[in-house]
Amino acid sequence: MSHADNPYRSTFTLAELAPAHERADFIRKTYAHLGGAVFAFTAIEAALIQTGLGDQMIHALGRSQFGWLIVIGAFMFVSYIADRWARSTTSSAMQYMGLALYVAAEAVIFLPLLTFANSIDTRVIPTAGLATLTVFGGLTALVFLTGKDFSFLRTALWLGGLIAMGFVLCAVFIGFSLGLVFSVAMVALASGYILYDTSNVLHHYRIGQHVAAALALFASVALLFFYIVRIVLSLTSRD
Numbered sequence: 001m002s003h004a005d006n007p008y009r010s011t012f013t014l015a016e017l018a019p020a021h022e023r024a025d026f027i028r029k030t031y032a033h034l035g036g037a038v039f040a041f042t043a044i045e046a047a048l049i050q051t052g053l054g055d056q057m058i059h060a061l062g063r064s065q066f067g068w069l070i071v072i073g074a075f076m077f078v079s080y081i082a083d084r085w086a087r088s089t090t091s092s093a094m095q096y097m098g099l100a101l102y103v104a105a106e107a108v109i110f111l112p113l114l115t116f117a118n119s120i121d122t123r124v125i126p127t128a129g130l131a132t133l134t135v136f137g138g139l140t141a142l143v144f145l146t147g148k149d150f151s152f153l154r155t156a157l158w159l160g161g162l163i164a165m166g167f168v169l170c171a172v173f174i175g176f177s178l179g180l181v182f183s184v185a186m187v188a189l190a191s192g193y194i195l196y197d198t199s200n201v202l203h204h205y206r207i208g209q210h211v212a213a214a215l216a217l218f219a220s221v222a223l224l225f226f227y228i229v230r231i232v233l234s235l236t237s238r239d
Contacts, residue, residue, distance in 0.1 A: 016203045026207050033214035037103050038221070044107040045114060054115025061112060069172055071109060078105045079219070086212040095211035102215055106222050117229055121236050128229040135228075136221055139191055143198040150199040153192050160189045183230040190224035 015026045048054065061071070078101060085098025117124040143150065164186060171178050197216045205213045 013207045014203070015201070015205050015207055015209075018207050022207055026205070026210055027201060029210035030201055030205075030213040030217070033099065033211055034217050034221075037099060037214060037218045040100075040103050041107055041110075041218075041222070044104065045110060048107060048111050049115055049118060054111040057112045058116060069169075072168070075105055075109050078102070083212070083215060086215045087209065089208070092211075099211050099215050099218075103218070106218075110222070110226065113226065113229060117233055120233060124229065124232050124236055128225060128232045131228050131232070132221065132225040135187075135191060135224060136194060139194045140198050143195060143202065147202065148199065149203045150195040151204060153196045157189065157192050157196055160192070164189060180231065180234045183227045183234065186227040187224060187231065190220055190227065193220035193223065196220075 013022075015023050018026070082098040082102035082105065085094045085101065088094040088098070114125060117128075142148075164182075167178060167182060170176070194217070197213075197220050200216070201213050
């Protein structure tokens with residue numbers, strides 16, 4: 001195999017330090033794959049909602065106090081595997097398998113929420129989608145226009161995620177509801193992740209890691225969308 005034919009020849013070159021055309025190509029591929037992941041998620045979700053599986057999941061989770069803990073635990077395990085695959089430096093097929101696995105897992109975990117939202121008001125999902133796109137676009141523009149490195153947020157985001165998980169566990173075991181304030185706080189956390197992941201695309205990912213970068217961005221966008229849906233639902237129920 002020639003040097004030019006090896007897709008991993010620049011795997012150890014930071015995109016930030018790569019020639020301008022390679023860096024631009026890396027960024028283009030990252031956001032093209034992100035767009036593909038969002039499209040696939042939307043298509044899978046629409047198909048799953050039509051099957052009625054979402055209603056079955058709602059009833060099943062409602063009968064078990066620990067149902068959501070099992071789902072979240074399984075999702076975290078699958079996410080770990082998907083991220084490892086997406087970061088493979090030896091197989092592009094493995095990278096795409098990781099991204100596909102993660103998108104499918106997100107579609108399943110979103111299904112009860114989006115099924116319920118669609119049953120309450122068919123405008124909830126489009127409204128939340130538009131709000132998510134607006135927030136994501138604004139945060140992305142902020143990073144690209146300023147060129148700022150938000151990697152300093154890593155520790156704060158890790159602590160924020162740990163605290164959020166603590167609240168979720170308390171809600172399950174004690175039985176209180178995670179209300180609007182929690183959802184707003186999670187939107188702020190997801191926004192921080194978007195800033196962090198976007199700046200990583202500019203400064204810390206390496207050429208050849210566009211699939212892994214797209215997965216990280218998709219995960220942050222999905223988190224943002226999840227809690228914006230909850231906010232829109234909460235506001236809709238108050239009308």
